[in-house]
Amino acid sequence: xxxxxxxxxxxxxxxxxxxxxxxxxxxxxxxQGSSVNMIxxxxxxxxxxxxxxxxxxxxxxxxxxxxxxxTIAPMISLxxxxxxxxxxxxxxxxxxxxxxxxxGATESTYKATNSGRYAVQVGVSPGCLSAIxxxxxxxxxxxxxxxxxxVWPNPASASIRISFPSRxxxxxxxxxNDLLGRSVxxxxxxxxxxxxxxxxxxxxxxxxxxxxxxxxxAIHMMKFLKIVND
Numbered sequence: 001x002x003x004x005x006x007x008x009x010x011x012x013x014x015x016x017x018x019x020x021x022x023x024x025x026x027x028x029x030x031x032q033g034s035s036v037n038m039i040x041x042x043x044x045x046x047x048x049x050x051x052x053x054x055x056x057x058x059x060x061x062x063x064x065x066x067x068x069x070x071t072i073a074p075m076i077s078l079x080x081x082x083x084x085x086x087x088x089x090x091x092x093x094x095x096x097x098x099x100x101x102x103x104g105a106t107e108s109t110y111k112a113t114n115s116g117r118y119a120v121q122v123g124v125s126p127g128c129l130s131a132i133x134x135x136x137x138x139x140x141x142x143x144x145x146x147x148x149x150x151v152w153p154n155p156a157s158a159s160i161r162i163s164f165p166s167r168x169x170x171x172x173x174x175x176x177n178d179l180l181g182r183s184v185x186x187x188x189x190x191x192x193x194x195x196x197x198x199x200x201x202x203x204x205x206x207x208x209x210x211x212x213x214x215x216x217x218a219i220h221m222m223k224f225l226k227i228v229n230d
Contacts, residue, residue, distance in 0.1 A: 073131035081143050085109040092123030112138040155225035161193045171213045203228045
């Protein structure tokens, strides 16, 4: 019953808002006691209230009047390294790269294909646009380079190979330590994807440390699991 009242209340409220009608805050609030908050961006909730837009985001019901449509800015989240998404639900979206609108980027999510500053603007309702979000920087080169570091097979029983970005060429020193920090293998000028014999290692987890032969700077750390085949 509570859900029915809540749905009817939202429908009636949204109809009035879309048509620009004055809305009288009801004496019985179907949101009472729930986790939903009413946020009036244009003023108080007593008496009549002239509004143009209603939207729901993360348990909050936002009501905007015609003068405050652009005061709410969406927030961008980044997942799977490339996929950007807006936290606001709307009827339209426009994504930006380095302050320029991206042609065809009009969905609630966008997959970044170039490095730069990304932002989004949401159409909350007809004629009501949000503010443009704060920029989020995506570094495609750094993501691709991080993916170039790998150890395989993992787990392994006889040998492993380690790959890294080609720009490091032959200037890589490799060291393998056990979980107590003891060195069990090391090699200067390790070649990319060169096989390493691990048959003499005990079963367990090991840490791989790659450093630069040029300045001893740490490049990357990984781990692998040594197993013993029956």
